[in-house]
Amino acid sequence: MQRRTFLQNTVAGAVLVTASGVGLLNPRKAQAAWPKAAFAAVKSKDSVKALFGDAEIVEGGITLKAPLQAENGAVVPLKITTSLPNVEEIAVVVEKNPFPLTSRLKVFPGSGGYFAVRVKMAKTSKVYVYVKAGDKVHVAAQEIKVTIGGCGG
Amino acid sequence: MARTIKMKIKKSGSEYRVLVLVKHPMETGRRKDKKTGKLVPAHYIETMTFSLNGKLVAEANMGTGVSKNPLLGISLTAAKPGDKVSIHWADNKGESGSVESVVK
Missing domain, CATH: 1.20.5 (Single alpha-helices involved in coiled-coils or other helix-helix interfaces)
Structure with missing residues (x-):
């Protein structure tokens, strides 16, 4: 400890x-x-709270393209697309990582609801994608199986 | 120290997609050096900004959970041929870099 x-x-x-x-x-x-607090949080729900406060979280509206099984947890490619209007923020959270928040994209006028990123995964975990659009936060999740972990080497 | 940074702009339907790759170790601070047995200090890109014709359109924040040599993709909804796209990144050790390209 x-x-x-x-x-x-x-x-x-x-x-x-x-x-x-x-x-x-x-x-x-x-x-x-x-956003230091969000990235330093060790629990995924704390990261989410640090980013979005107490905003209402609803499901749907997001397409997460990710492998079902990742051979190498050091590089797991994710592709996020959403057709929701007024997208402001996209955050990628790997639930069982030492620091669950991996990345987040702030979307300003001129860019759209698309974010591609490659993340590390310590072990098999659910991956959550949060999209803030208007005053609501949408979420999509997928479990990705990892055979070799990618954190800590 | 300059790090290699590559950028690609591709048309996808009515929008453009920007792909960018930076050669960066993205150390988590939890990995041990095999020779010395000491922890390798965390070293990762914190922020990457995307600008279109000098106007900020997106900003990505990253933690240690992003893979080594990060590859990011975003979309540009309002770009047209001839527009200038510039990307700037900065890491937790004060290193930074940028790249610029023109939409074809």
Whole structure:
């Protein structure tokens, strides 16, 4: 348990230091803050809460294209498409990863409801995709089986 | 240190899809160096921004859960031939890079 807390603390510390470093070097980028709390959360529901607050979560409206079984957990390709109107954000959460939130895309006018990314998966897990559109958050999920884990080597 | 970054723009129906690949280790901070037995410090891209003709259209935030040499894809709904697409990335160690391309 102690080792785990130590790891978490170091990661949190590292993130803090770099956040300020990047801010100093590039003030223009500092305004677009990296969502530290969401990425540092170890439970997927905490990540979701950090990103979307208490927004209502409904199912459907999203197509997640992913393999049923991943031979190599280090590279699992995901393709997300949605035809929902007013997409603002797309987040990819791997439930059983040490840090479940892998990535999120903020969509501004000019880009659309499509996000492709390759994620690491520690073990067989459900992958959740959250899409914020208007004042609702939509979700799609798929379980991906992993034969070789991709976290920690 | 410059890292290789590749970018591709493809037409898909009425929109354009941008694919970008950055050669980056995306270290989680949990992996041990096999020789020294010490943890390799976390090193990963945090933010990648996509701009169309200088206007920000999308911003991706990544954690350590994104694969090594990240390959990202987004769509552009309002692009037309001749438009300039630029991408900028920054990681947790202050490294950054960018690439620019024109929609064909």
